[in-house]
Amino acid sequence: MAGKRIPKKERQRLLKEKLKEDPFLTDEELTEMFNVSIQTIRLDRLELGIPELRQRIKKVAEKNYTKVRSIGGTEIVGELVDLSLGKNGISILETNTDMAFEKTNIIRGHHIFSQAETLAMAVIDADVALTGVANIKYKKPVYAGQKLIAKAQVTRVRSNKYFVHVFTYVGQEQVFRGKFILVSVDQEL
Amino acid sequence: MAGKRIPKKERQRLLKEKLKEDPFLTDEELTEMFNVSIQTIRLDRLELGIPELRQRIKKVAEKNYTKVRSIGGTEIVGELVDLSLGKNGISILETNTDMAFEKTNIIRGHHIFSQAETLAMAVIDADVALTGVANIKYKKPVYAGQKLIAKAQVTRVRSNKYFVHVFTYVGQEQVFRGKFILVSVDQEL
Known part of the structure; x- marks a missing residue:
């Protein structure tokens, strides 16, 4: 997937979609999925108001x-x-x-x-x-x-x-x- | 066993013997064995220098x-x-x-x-x-x-x-x- 970077807006839309399908994806798994750094994923989540995995699990639980x-x-x-x-x-x-x-x-x-x-x-x-x-x-x-x-x-x-x-x-x-x-x-x- | 109390000296001798056979007898089990109160068992152990169960287990372990x-x-x-x-x-x-x-x-x-x-x-x-x-x-x-x-x-x-x-x-x-x-x-x- 090297070099296949998606524009930020599109990435954030996809990230939301992926987490809707499977709310228990880790940041590491998202990192691999979108070929970006873990910092980028954390910033994306922050901007989208998506809490970290532990919180998402607790909320569903x-x-x-x-x-x-x-x-x-x-x-x-x-x-x-x-x-x-x-x-x-x-x-x-x-x-x-x-x-x-x-x-x-x-x-x-x-x-x-x-x-x-x-x-x-x-x-x-x-x-x-x-x-x-x-x-x-x-x-x-x-x-x-x-x-x-x-x-x-x-x-x-x-x-x-x-x-x-x-x-x-x-x-x-x-x-x-x-x-x-x-x-x-x-x-x- | 009601009434069948053993004199203290004999009881302490038996207690030592029993604990040698099975060092993991609880005070409660000894209480039933000798038909005395749990305080009596504790005093017996104290006088005989036998530590409490937890210590005995740890020492053997x-x-x-x-x-x-x-x-x-x-x-x-x-x-x-x-x-x-x-x-x-x-x-x-x-x-x-x-x-x-x-x-x-x-x-x-x-x-x-x-x-x-x-x-x-x-x-x-x-x-x-x-x-x-x-x-x-x-x-x-x-x-x-x-x-x-x-x-x-x-x-x-x-x-x-x-x-x-x-x-x-x-x-x-x-x-x-x-x-x-x-x-x-x-x-x-």
Whole structure:
């Protein structure tokens, strides 16, 4: 894309459009998209009145927390950016070095698991539930700084059992999948 | 056991013996064992120069952290009270209300998972490893304040794959089990 610079006005129009399609694009991703510096992207956002990624995520997430039944909003690991109770949901977790192994900068597995498990709890349409069983697979190492997008789908409900699949991505690449069976706690586990 | 009080001297002798067999007995458990008040147990410990549980756990754990290869000591969730590298290990996690669901006081699943997964990593005899696959089952709800004892066993090693089983108990009761396959990271996941 070298040399293929778009005039500022056109770039800002496209930037708005791109962020409307996917509000969770990072400044780095926009930088690559438009072949400009990160400072240019930040100035564009400032001029257009578009807040930084963290704020955009929080804003979208806020309206979802009130829908959740089985888990407190603050108990969800990551930000809940989409939720259709009893059906599906999406959460985003921005990783950092605190979550990584010192030696390798690879994110520790249980952080990825926690995001998936709490998302699975968030999507089910029940008051109180616990995880009964989980079958999980880590597919690719995740590095500190990468943004984890977890997508959960309720696949089946049978009396007090909820079957939830969670797929977690970095960009387009799947890094984790978990199959959970959640159980209402008023029943025996 | 009501009325079956043992003379102080005999009780202190037994208490020392019991704590030698199992240094991780809580004051509450000792209270029930000897049918005395918790103050009595605390005084007994003071007179015998036996530190409180947390200190006892830390002291036993210290010498194990230096043995661990694949994970930093501070990255282990819980205290590593026993370790035979490449074979087995035990960790203890004292739970509290911060780890529990507000609604039910039940410990959130991912804390139990994190203890098990980091213990599984600690026991294997490899420099750097990641969890590839895990199959887990939560068997009983765990309540804030309960002490989780996780026991890991390396069941098989095949080239760069390590099979580890973890069983977690509250007292004598199994509350969780996890089967992990860990993979050395210099190889493909």
